[in-house]
Amino acid sequence: MPFQFNVGDHVSPVLKYKKFNASQYSQLKWARSKLFKMVQNNPSCNAYFRTLPKGRSLTSLINDSRIWVNYGPTISPLHGEIHAPSGEIAVGDRAFNMGRWMVLATLIHELAHYNGAPITGGNTSAEEAVYHCGLGTPKEYYGGVDDPRTPYDPTIGG
Structure with a gap:
């Protein structure tokens, strides 16, 4: 059974x-449907997730029914967040208002935190997961300048 909403x-x-x-x-x-297709068709997703501190693949995470995703009505201005002690994830209004691609990117980002990507300190590894899953451009990733046409944002840390 996959992760749960x-x-x-x-x-x-x-x-x-x-x-x-x-x-x-x-x-x-x-x-969620797009995530399942993504891990089948983009090997760099799983490969990148395995490099994170807990070492799990994205496939493993999206198939884990112990992971709960909730609505976070008060987490603005964030797109999403993870409550580290419980492992519960929230997606906020900002992601929903920006559309389904941002919701997808937010899930990927928060699942990277679930897999051990640091939450604080300006570390960009959770947002880099969005790029490695195909939602950003090489120019953004290597040049560090955000392209507003993609959900990946190289300026997001933590």
């Missing part, structure tokens, strides 16, 4: 995390 069937230990509404859930389902 809180649609009212889960009470998060993080009080500020809530269930998704129907429109959010449709974007999330699209993103």
Whole structure:
């Protein structure tokens, strides 16, 4: 069973995390479907995830039913966040307002944190996972200048 979305069937230990509404859930389902295709068709996704501190592949993470993704109505200005003690992930309004590709990028970024990418200190390894999964350009990655047409942002650290 794949990672799970809180649609009212889960009470998060993080009080500020809530269930998704129907429109959010449709974007999330699209993103989950895209993630499964991504790991099948882009070997660099799994390869990059295996380099993170916990060493798990993205395939392993998206197939882990212990991972819960919740709605984070109060996490603005962030796209998403992870509650490190519990491992629970939240996706916020900013990602949903930017569209399904940003929701997908946010899931990848937060799953990288789940896999041990540092949360603080300006470390960019979680956002680099977005690039290695094909959602950024080489010019952004190597040049460090954000292209607003992609969900990858080389200026995001932590």
